[in-house]
Amino acid sequence: MPSEAAVNRQWILKDRPKGGNFEEVLELRESAAPDAGEGQIRVRTIYLSLDPTNAVWMQYDSYLPAVPLDGPMHGLVLGVVDQSNSPKFQAGDLVSGLGRWADYFVTDGQGWAKLPDIPGLPLTAYMGPLGMTGATAYFGLLDVGRPKEGETVLVSAAAGAVGSIVGQIAKIKGCHVVGIAGGAEKCGWLTGELGFDAAVDYKASGWRKALRAACPKGVDVYFENVGGEITEAALDLLNIRGRIPFCGAISQYNATEPPPGPKNLSVLVAKRARMEGFLVLDYGPRMGEMYREMGPWIAEGKIKWKVDLDQGMENVLTSFRKLFTGGNTGKLAVRIGEEPAGG
Structure with missing residues (x-):
């Protein structure tokens, strides 16, 4: 009516x-x-x-x-x-x-x-975790990033909606997980409550050196949310056959002029690496897969959100x-x- x-x-x-x-x-x-x-x-x-x-x-x-x-x-x-x-x-x-x-x-x-x-x-x-945010993290990491046990996964905007879930899924899959976030409080949340192995505050001086120290074996999967100089730092650490699921570049969305591209993009050639953009909307028919695996993780407290x-x-x-x-x-x-x- x-x-x-x-x-x-x-x-x-x-x-x-x-x-x-x-x-x-x-x-x-x-x-x-x-x-x-x-x-x-x-x-x-x-x-x-x-x-x-x-x-x-x-x-x-x-x-x-x-x-x-x-x-x-x-x-x-x-x-x-x-x-x-x-x-x-x-x-x-x-x-x-x-x-x-x-x-x-x-x-x-x-x-x-x-x-x-x-x-x-x-x-x-x-x-x-059971909405588009969780699906972006789940399919972006597992379908595009394809992490293997023991590999290093680096996540930018790691205290954000998608990044915080990406890191926890990577931990469940047996990876060494490093997050990049802004501020000591967010970094403490990542390593404390969420169980990341390390977190780097990009607002702190010397953050590039700290990032390298947090990834002693380099980076196998870099989950990209930010763009800009953080991307450049991640590319410098990329291992042979590294994978970069490209989720977004929030640092550039409100730019009034075209932002400069990463100066070291040619690293992808030397490292035989792959950068792949993806849209969560493409995974709509497969949401059931995410519910079946993520649901128990959330119920068991393995995924905090x-x-x-x-x-x-x-x-x-x-x-x-x-x-x-x-x-x-x-x-x-x-x-x-x-x-x-x-x-």
């Missing part, structure tokens, strides 16, 4: 950002919530995922078309179906998919998935800024609406 008096708050993209001026190009507007049409569902947002790639979507066509100007900003959403005219979904289903920075979103359900029922896990787990959870649609931009200032630890998300009773 059509809703009565449901208000939809949504962030509208007015212009392409330059240099990270998100507050100038995004505006929070209110309108009546849309109703599901024939064959459609309406999703009420509970949690909104904030990801570095959101900045790319605002600026230009990439693996997805750029967000249209004067249209709602796109984002990964965990929500509940509150209207359904689709045989594939029922009202009350908990779902995740590519939605909007909005309270409500209408879709035909293409690309949306029902969440598996795993007793004892909070919904926020599906924003982190953290959701940096902020509150309120009005605070989305303040929260989003954290991604580019190093202000978050773990997965960054915003709670937009209430979980269903008993959820």
